[in-house]
Amino acid sequence: MLKAKKTSRRKFIKQSSLALSAYSVxxxxxxxxxxxxxxxxxxxxxxxxxxxxxxxxxxAAMALGRSxxxxxxxxxxxxxxxxxxxxxxxxxxxxxxxxxxxxxxxQQVEAYETVKFYNGLATNGKKRNEGFEIETASGETxxxxxxxxxxxxxxxxxxxxxxxxxxxxxxxxxPYCHGYEYRTQKTGIMxxxxxxxxxxxxxxxxxxxxxxxxxxxxxxDMEQIKKLKKHKIEIVENEISEIEHKNxxxxxxxxxxxxxxxxxxxxxxxxxxxxxxxxNTLGCNxxxxxxxxxxxxxxxxxxxxxxxxxxxxxxxSVAYAxxxxxxxxxxVNKELxxxxx
Numbered sequence: 655m656l657k658a659k660k661t662s663r664r665k666f667i668k669q670s671s672l673a674l675s676a677y678s679v680x681x682x683x684x685x686x687x688x689x690x691x692x693x694x695x696x697x698x699x700x701x702x703x704x705x706x707x708x709x710x711x712x713x714a715a716m717a718l719g720r721s722x723x724x725x726x727x728x729x730x731x732x733x734x735x736x737x738x739x740x741x742x743x744x745x746x747x748x749x750x751x752x753x754x755x756x757x758x759x760x761q762q763v764e765a766y767e768t769v770k771f772y773n774g775l776a777t778n779g780k781k782r783n784e785g786f787e788i789e790t791a792s793g794e795t796x797x798x799x800x801x802x803x804x805x806x807x808x809x810x811x812x813x814x815x816x817x818x819x820x821x822x823x824x825x826x827x828x829p830y831c832h833g834y835e836y837r838t839q840k841t842g843i844m845x846x847x848x849x850x851x852x853x854x855x856x857x858x859x860x861x862x863x864x865x866x867x868x869x870x871x872x873x874x875d876m877e878q879i880k881k882l883k884k885h886k887i888e889i890v891e892n893e894i895s896e897i898e899h900k901n902x903x904x905x906x907x908x909x910x911x912x913x914x915x916x917x918x919x920x921x922x923x924x925x926x927x928x929x930x931x932x933x934n935t936l937g938c939n940x941x942x943x944x945x946x947x948x949x950x951x952x953x954x955x956x957x958x959x960x961x962x963x964x965x966x967x968x969x970x971s972v973a974y975a976x977x978x979x980x981x982x983x984x985x986v987n988k989e990l991x992x993x994x995x
Contacts, residue, residue, distance in 0.1 A: 697770070699797045700726045702986055703788050705776045705932060706804030707731070709972050710963030710979035712759050714802050717983025719766025723990065726796055727763075728788065730775040738822040743830055744972045755972070772796070776805075779932040785958065788932075799958070799993075800986045803938075803946065804979060805930035806964040812924060816897035823902035824919050828970065829853070832919070833860045839918035841865070842907060844894070847873045849923045851882070857921060858885050865915070867907070869893050890915070928965055943968065952982035960986055 702718055704711045707729025718725045742748055747755050763769055778789040785799040811818045817825060825844075826832040837860045843853045846868040858864055865888045866872075872889050874882065882889065892909035897920070899905055906914050926944065928934065939947040939955040945968070946961040948954055954961050962978040964970050 697724070698795065700724045700770075701798065701990060702726070702800045702802060703728065703786065703796055703798035704802040704804055705729075705779075705788065705930065706806060706963065707760075707771065708756075708804065708806065708963070708975070709759065710806075710975035710982075711802070711804035712763050713976045713979030714804060714960075714962060714983035714986070715763050715769050716766065717980050718987060719763060719769040721983075721987040722768055723987055725769045726772060726798070727769065728772045728774060728776045728790065728796070731773065741972055742832070742834065747972075776930065776932060779936050781936060781956070781958075786936075799990065801936075801959045802952075802982050802986060803930065803933055803954075803959065803961040803965065804963045804975075804982075805928070805932070807926040807944075808929045810925045810927065812922075814894050814897060816899050817922075820897055820899050820902045820904055820920075821922075824899065824904040825897065825922050826919060827922060827924075829856045829860060829921070831971065833857060836919040837861055839863065840916060842867050842915070842917045842920040844869065844920055845923035846870070850874075851878045853921050853923065854882065854885075854887055858887065862886070864888075865890055865917075867892075867894060867920070930965075933959075933961065933965070951985040952978055953985070958989075 701723040702725045704714055704725060704727045707727045711727055711729065715725055715727050738752055741750055741752055741755055744755075772790070774794075775791040776788050777791050779801070780787040782797070785797060786801045788796050788798070788801070809821070811821065833856075839861055840863045841857060841861050842865050843850055843857060844867045845853055850866050850868065851874060854864060854866060862885070866882070868889060868891050870891060870893060872891055890909075892911050892913060894907055895910045896908040897904055898908060904917050904920060906916050907920065908914050928940070928944065928946070933940070933946050933954070936956050936959055938959060938961065941947050946954055946966045948961050948966050952960045952962045952966070960982045962982040963975045966978065967974065
């Protein structure tokens with residue numbers, strides 16, 4: 655994380671009269687409908703451009719719309735969790751489908767007339783003397799004083815037959831988002847080393863029927879092995895060749911040596927990349943994990959550029975995305991106010 659400036663977050667919040675809330679939960683969700691017709695975006699210059707129109711981007715847009723900021727949301731409609739059937743652990747919306755929640759969110763943001771939407775892919779970003787220039791795949795160019803990047807991340811699927819079909823359904827990533835639905839059931843953890851051990855400790859609280867699938871030689875220290883044995887957690891080092899499933903629901907995991915094991919769910923820790931190359935193009939710093947570095951107010955290392963949502967944190971949840979998106983929108987407005995007032 656970038657170091658915060660001398661003014662403490664508590665002091666800033668008090669001065670700005672911001673009420674910030676944090677939640678925990680399931681992922682940023684797919685917008686199941688087209689954005690407003692692009693012909694409606696007649697203006698090319700805005701106070702703020704938000705790249706990414708899922709929960710973090712929409713939350714930032716709402717904060718800016720309520721502050722009468724001319725805002726453009728550019729979104730291609732392809733978030734990383736588009737297969738997720740239900741959202742959980744989000745107050746007032748627990749168990750709703752992504753389509754249901756997204757529809758309400760989008761309709762509420764559309765009520766603010768200063769917020770416009772562009773259905774398309776932002777492909778390039780340039781910093782100008784007085785702001786930013788954003789180009790789209792269709793060749794259109796928009797300008798803004800400030801920029802919020804809410805583009806999420808792109809998961810890199812392993813070369814395992816059936817894996818991508820099950821991703822977000824029964825091959826899952828988060829005990830808080832999905833664990834309750836698979837409580838007490840036969841569960842695998844496809845990971846190794848510290849990541850596998852951490853997941854095992856969390857998932858063991860939900861089910862005692864747990865197996866770690868290390869995809870090769872296990873890499874645990876003696877203390878970790880001792881604890882795994884204590885909780886009767888099996889370690890399987892064989893490599894997986896296929897996941898047998900029906901409509902994304904796992905039946906069996908098949909290994910390269912021919913062994914077959916039945917599971918109801920498998921947690922998988924897989925690599926990712928930034929969904930958009932624009933943060934890199936603009937020179938935003940990434941941390942060792944590959945997330946965009948931001949300070950407590952969602953500021954990146956580039957002046958005038960903010961980032962929020964899955965591209966900044968391993969906490970891939972709707973609630974966290976909504977929270978940090980709201981912060982980003984509020985702080986962007988604060989900077990615009992200070993520059994004008």
